[in-house]
Amino acid sequence: MxxxxxxxxxxxxxxxxxxxxxxxxxxxxxxxxxxxxxxxxxxxxxxxxxxxxxxxxxxxxxxxxxxxxxxxxxxxxxxxxxxxxxxxxxxxxxxxxxxxxxxxxxxxxxxxxxxxxxxxxxxxxxxxxxxxxxxxxxxxxxxxxxxxxxxxxxxxxxxxxxxxxxxxxxxWARADLPGHYDEVNIATGMLAGRLDISLDDAMLRLRAHAFSHHLPLTEVAQAVLQHRIRPDTFAE
Missing domain, CATH: 3.30.450.40 (GAF domain)
Structure with a gap:
C-alpha cells in the first residue's frame, strides 16, 4: 500500500x-x-x-x-x-x-x-x-x-x-530569489565580530530586535549591513 x-x-x-x-x-x-x-x-x-x-x-x-x-x-x-x-x-x-x-x-x-x-x-x-x-x-x-x-x-x-x-x-539556492537568507548570515557574523560574541548570541540579539520592533529578521539584517542600525544597538 x-x-x-x-x-x-x-x-x-x-x-x-x-x-x-x-x-x-x-x-x-x-x-x-x-x-x-x-x-x-x-x-x-x-x-x-x-x-x-x-x-x-x-x-x-x-x-x-x-x-x-x-x-x-x-x-x-x-x-x-x-x-x-x-x-x-x-x-x-x-x-x-x-x-x-x-x-x-x-x-x-x-x-x-x-x-x-x-x-x-x-x-x-x-x-x-x-x-x-x-x-x-x-x-x-x-x-x-x-x-x-x-x-x-x-x-x-x-x-x-x-x-x-x-x-x-x-x-532554490539562487540568491536572487525570495527566502535566500545570506544577508542574515553575513549580518550575524559581522555583529559577532564587532561585539566579540558567539554567532548564536549574535543571532539571538538580531531576533530579539526583530521581534520587539515587529520586523522580519531579513529586514533587520539589511539595516545592519547598510549601517542604518549601529552594532552597539545590540550590545547589552
Whole structure:
C-alpha cells in the first residue's frame, strides 16, 4: 500500500511539473500537490542546517512565505520543532496555547493560521529541512491525508536532491530569489565580530530586535549591513 501511495503521488508531481511556478523546481510542484490533495491552504519547503540557518525553497503563496520567515525571525514554530526533533509536528488548533511557542503562536494567530503541520525531510542520517503545511481554520489531518503527507515529505527529499544534482545551481539556492537568507548570515557574523560574541548570541540579539520592533529578521539584517542600525544597538 505504501509503494502504491508513493507511486500515485509521484505521478501527480510529474504530471504537474510542466506547470511549475517559475524558479521553484520540483519542490514547488510538491507544495502545489500538497495543497491540492491534503485539504490544506498553503505549503512550503524550507532547507535547514541548524535552527540558526534556514532557506526557503518553495512556497505556494505569499502567506506561506510570511509564515516561514516568521519562524526564521523567531527561531521557533512547528517547522523548527520538526527539524529539531526529527518527528512530525501536528497542530490541529493553533489557538490552544499548548505548544511552547509563545512568540510564533501569537503572530501566527494574527496572520490567520488555524492549524499547522510540519514534516522533517531526511536523507539517510541527515536532516535536510521540513515540509510545512498550513490551514486557515483549525482541523486535524485524517489518517489518509496524514499518510499522504508523510509520503509527500519523502518525495520532497527526492525533489531537493534532484534539484541539487545537476551542474547548475539549484533553483532554490539562487540568491536572487525570495527566502535566500545570506544577508542574515553575513549580518550575524559581522555583529559577532564587532561585539566579540558567539554567532548564536549574535543571532539571538538580531531576533530579539526583530521581534520587539515587529520586523522580519531579513529586514533587520539589511539595516545592519547598510549601517542604518549601529552594532552597539545590540550590545547589552
Amino acid at each position: 505504501g509503494d502504491q501511495r508513493h507511486e500515485r503521488l509521484w505521478r501527480l508531481v510529474t504530471e504537474r511539473l510542466p506547470d511549475q511556478r517559475a524558479g521553484t523546481g520540483w519542490a514547488g510542484v510538491v507544495c502545489a500537490v500538497a495543497v491540492e490533495r491534503l485539504g490544506v491552504d498553503a505549503a512550503a519547503v524550507t532547507v535547514r542546517t541548524t535552527v540558526r540557518t534556514q532557506q526557503l525553497v518553495a512556497a505556494t503563496d505569499a502567506w506561506a512565505e510570511e509564515l516561514e520567515e516568521l519562524q526564521y525571525t523567531l527561531g521557533e514554530g512547528p517547522g523548527v520543532a520538526a527539524f529539531t526533533s526529527g518527528e512530525p509536528v501536528l497542530v490541529g488548533d493553533m489557538g490552544t496555547g499548548r505548544h511552547q511557542w509563545p512568540g510564533f503562536e501569537g503572530e501566527a494567530a494574527s496572520a490567520g493560521v488555524g492549524a499547522a503541520f510540519a514534516f522533517p525531510l531526511q536523507a539517510g542520517t541527515t536532516w535536510l529541512g521540513t515540509l510545512d503545511l498550513y490551514r486557515r481554520t483549525p482541523a486535524t489531518l485524517d489518517a489518509e491525508h496524514l499518510a499522504d503527507a508523510v509520503a509527500l515529505a519523502a518525495l520532497t527529499t527526492t525533489a531537493l536532491l534532484a534539484d541539487a544534482g545537476g551542474d547548475e545551481v539549484a533553483p
